[in-house]
């Protein structure tokens with residue numbers, strides 16, 4: 001298996017070594033703990049800690065991506081979390097003794113990796129694999145263009161199709177798989193645990209997938225040939241609709257899982273209505289049977305019970321995948337006024 005990598009400049013090496021040091025400095029041996037690394041439905045958004053290799057394995061070849069990631073809130077927030085009084089108060093209300101060692105917090109604030117004894121350990125703050133999927137099964141595949149001398153340019157279309165399929169099967173959330181990527185985002189960013197909220201955890205429904213993945217999170221150096229390129233206008237349209245569909249789906253699943261009364265349920269219901277509102281505006285501007293199907297399935301009223309909510313979530317997901325795979329965004333200019341950010345940011 002070839003481990004191709006662009007030849008590093010000395011700047012590259014210096015910062016890659018710095019990045020690696022920062023990553024290595026993260027782990028400490030006492031972090032081992034038992035627990036399941038997912039707080040969402042296993043079939044849709046399970047995060048598999050047995051597949052995690054850790055961000056140090058990516059830094060070698062993805063230096064600019066690693067530098068952006070290290071500068072993002074996903075890292076800086078995790079670094080200060082365990083010392084924050086707000087975090088300590090939430091943790092103590094729930095009987096959590098160590099924030100980094102308890103999946104109750106670490107499943108969203110850190111990257112959990114299964115250890116040989118079957119327990120999980122935080123190997124990083126929120127990191128590459130939190131979004132792209134645990135990489136054990138695909139890290140050696142995703143950059144294999146068909147042998148030692150092959151490059152992305154010389155790869156045959158058949159080999160490329162096989163590579164994508166194998167990576168998908170191995171659990172990679174590739175950059176164009178917006179539904180799977182957005183599922184990862186909302187698995188953390190839509191809080192659906194009423195006990196957590198009652199303990200004082202901030203309710204978050206602020207994330208919009210398109211806007212949130214650009215800005216300080218964006219790291220599109222491959223397509224930008226070394227420059228951090230924004231997503232294209234066409235791609236933004238697809239990301240926007242796919243993101244709202246997943247927000248709707250995940251809010252429905254959250255309500256099915258924890259239908260309790262109070263702030264948490266209210267915020268999930270508000271997320272359902274907000275996403276439906278956006279999708280309705282999309283439907284008004286464009287003829288999209290998939291979006292119409294999402295709206296129809298999720299038209300449930302405030303007292304819907306779990307089986308109905310889950311059924312609606314399944315229909316929304318199926319329609320979202322169908323939308324994404326049949327769309328290159330060129331025919332969707334009519335929805336541009338709805339998009340949260342200008343195309344050059």
Ligand code: HEC
Pocket residue numbers: 003004005053054055057058059060061062128129132135139142143152173174175176222
């Ligand atoms: C040995 C080098 C190497 C390692 C290690 C590596 N990558 Fe890559 N990665 C590449 C190359 C080369 C590409 C393709 C770039 C291209 O198409 O020009 C790539 C592409 C990607 C893509 C984009 C795929 C696509 O379909 O557009 C993602 C996402 C990615 N890598 C994530 C990771 C993550 C996460 C890790 C660590 C778990 C990692 N990579 C480790 C070399 C590597």
Ligand code: HEC
Pocket residue numbers: 073074076077078081107108109110126130131181182184185186187188189207208209212213217
């Ligand atoms: C494993 C959980 C997890 C995943 C997956 C995740 N995030 Fe986050 N994200 C967080 C946490 C936790 C924070 C808060 C960091 C802090 O300040 O402590 C955060 C912060 C952010 C912020 C900064 C918010 C601010 O107000 O400054 C943005 C933007 C963001 N995430 C976007 C995304 C996007 C887009 C995705 C998916 C492509 C994503 N996140 C996936 C957990 C996650």
Ligand code: HEC
Pocket residue numbers: 039077081084086087088090091094096099104105106107108109187188189190191192196201202203204206
């Ligand atoms: C379902 C995912 C999830 C779980 C579980 C979770 N958090 Fe969070 N938490 C988040 C996200 C996402 C944010 C960012 C909210 C924002 O930026 O608006 C956040 C924000 C916070 C903040 C506000 C400061 C900051 O970093 O932005 C604190 C404090 C916090 N979490 C503590 C905890 C503690 C303690 C636990 C465990 C008892 C926990 N969280 C469990 C997802 C989660």
Ligand code: HEC
Pocket residue numbers: 055058062065066067069074126127128129130131132175176181213214217218219220221222223224230231
């Ligand atoms: C918060 C979630 C998140 C994290 C963390 C994250 N990525 Fe990504 N990544 C994405 C999203 C979303 C895209 C597609 C963005 C777009 O199209 O604008 C992407 C795109 C990519 C691409 C393709 C870029 C291109 O030019 O086409 C590569 C390569 C990549 N990521 C590698 C990494 C590596 C390596 C890390 C860790 C150092 C990482 N990612 C961390 C969500 C994330």
